[in-house]
Amino acid sequence: MESKVTETLENVANNPKLTNGFNLGEFLKFEIAGFKIGNIIFAIVILIIGVVIKYIIDLILKKILTKPDTNPKIGNAIKKIADVIIIFFIIMTVASALGVNTASIIALVSVMSLGIVLALNDILGNMAGGIEILTSKIFQIGDYIMVGETEGFVEGMNLTHTTIRTLDNYVISIPNKDVSSKAVCNFHGKNLRRNPIVVTASYDSDSDIVEKALIEAATDEPAVLAEPKPFVFLTNYLESSIEYTLYFWTPAKNWWEPKMHVNRRIRDKFRKYGLEMTYNHLNVHFDKEFIEK
Helix, strand or coil: CHHHHHHHHHHHHHCHHHHCCCCHHHHHHCEECCEEHHHHHHHHHHHHHHHHHHHHHHHHHHHHHCCCCCCHHHHHHHHHHHHHHHHHHHHHHHHHHCCCCCHHHHHHHHHHHHHHHHHCHHHHHHHHHHHHHHHHCCCCCCCEEEECCEEEEEEEECCCEEEEECCCCCEEEEEHHHHHHCCEEECCCCCEEEEEEEEEECCCCCHHHHHHHHHHHHHCCCCCCCCCCCEEEEEEECCCCEEEEEEEEEECCCCHHHHHHHHHHHHHHHHHCCCCCCCCCCCCCCCHHHHHC
């Protein structure tokens, strides 16, 4: 190897085109090991630029992926994928600058990539879903969410699955591609949550008294917020009753128990004010004259 390098340098030194006066154009065209000096210099410049760009991208990704609410496993996976893509792009660009025909290499990589994608379709779909969940930040660990018909507290997120613990203490693992493709309701997305409770009362009950009883049931619960104030709407006229809806606000992360307590208080308030909480029934009226006949 050393002898070949020495021989090449001697050829450069003894080249009449270069010894009769330095000619930059001829110098750049001179070949070393089959590569033109100009191409080698250009490839070195491309390599330096590529390394600088990779360094900048690494800094940006590090800043984004090291935030407190970012899952470190997903962050590391994104960084590794980005490194592979950048390094491959740099290698192909440098090879092209040297005059190497990269078309066959790219075609081979494309075929291999297609095979990998087809073989790992579900895994890659889950990974893509995990990246989408990470970047969109639609929920965090500890949030109470509903995905399709499944709801519960988010206990964990990795690159392929999201783990949810239901109120019955079941642990459900959902593929990330399903999470990212369905509507996700985050009950902890905001600090406050409005809670509706629908009740019915008899047509004989005074609507003002019904509304008063419902408001008291809400305001007597310590966890119910004073502001915004609870309020009641008459929402529907049913066959044998009138429907009322009580609305009140609680902290988003403490809503279930207060709602159940208010439900219990509504029954007590109806009893206190002599209000009838109706149910479906049928009133039968007899015609007196028909009976007498």
